[in-house]
Amino acid sequence: MGSSRPELIIVDDESSVRTTLSLVFTGLGYSVRSASDGFSALALIHDRAPTILLSDLNMPGMSGFELLSIIRRIHPTIHVIATSGAFSGRDVPDGIAADAFYEKASGLSFLFEAVKQGAQSDSMTRKSSARPVPIWMSPTRRVSSDEFYILMGCPRCLRAFPKVVIDQQQLICETECFHCRAPISYAIVPAVDVTPPEASLYEVIDIDGITVPFDASSINRHDPN
Numbered sequence: 001m002g003s004s005r006p007e008l009i010i011v012d013d014e015s016s017v018r019t020t021l022s023l024v025f026t027g028l029g030y031s032v033r034s035a036s037d038g039f040s041a042l043a044l045i046h047d048r049a050p051t052i053l054l055s056d057l058n059m060p061g062m063s064g065f066e067l068l069s070i071i072r073r074i075h076p077t078i079h080v081i082a083t084s085g086a087f088s089g090r091d092v093p094d095g096i097a098a099d100a101f102y103e104k105a106s107g108l109s110f111l112f113e114a115v116k117q118g119a120q121s122d123s124m125t126r127k128s129s130a131r132p133v134p135i136w137m138s139p140t141r142r143v144s145s146d147e148f149y150i151l152m153g154c155p156r157c158l159r160a161f162p163k164v165v166i167d168q169q170q171l172i173c174e175t176e177c178f179h180c181r182a183p184i185s186y187a188i189v190p191a192v193d194v195t196p197p198e199a200s201l202y203e204v205i206d207i208d209g210i211t212v213p214f215d216a217s218s219i220n221r222h223d224p225n
């Protein structure tokens with residue numbers, strides 16, 4: 001473990017943003033890695049957890065909303081900065097599991113300061129001040145104009161269960177685990193570029209006696225062959 005440079009992971013689906021910010025922060029003395037979506041970011045974190053993670057919110061595959069709620073639960077000591085052009089201001093938008101928020105194109109000096117604070121902050125302080133946040137997830141399949149299936153993972157008993165959700169008025173919803181009855185706070189956000197796949201791509205699987213449509217194309221996409 002030679003380097004004492006603070007480690008930063010940049011997650012953004014736009015390659016120009018990744019390239020530019022990687023160059024800038026490497027020049028500022030950070031050790032920088034980057035990922036183009038949430039799944040790749042989780043792989044990088046699995047290899048080695050960074051001090052700071054800067055993530056876009058709207059991305060294909062796994063959105064930043066979902067990524068950040070996973071990081072908060074699994075790696076609560078990582079200092080997380082959310083970035084987006086879809087929200088404005090300097091406060092972390094409601095329900096998003098981040099320590100800071102950077103509105104895209106609102107001046108890099110604020111971003112530099114936010115990253116610097118992340119490098120200097122004490123991870124134990126972060127842990128104790130972390131607010132409870134909802135689980136963000138993507139809809140598995142829309143079943144009608146105002147209903148869709150989600151596959152919910154219980155944070156307490158770790159078992160999954162399917163749920164039909166009505167398009168909500170409010171963003172953050174409450175339910176309880178089908179298995180252990182733990183209360184679960186969740187929010188639904190589609191990943192970017194979710195187009196309704198062909199009906200033939202869906203198979204029906206059976207989970208604990210409940211049938212759920214299953215998007216077989218999502219498996220094919222991750223097939224290395």
Ligand SMILES: [Zn+2]
Nearest residue numbers: 154157177180
């Ligand atoms: Zn449970």
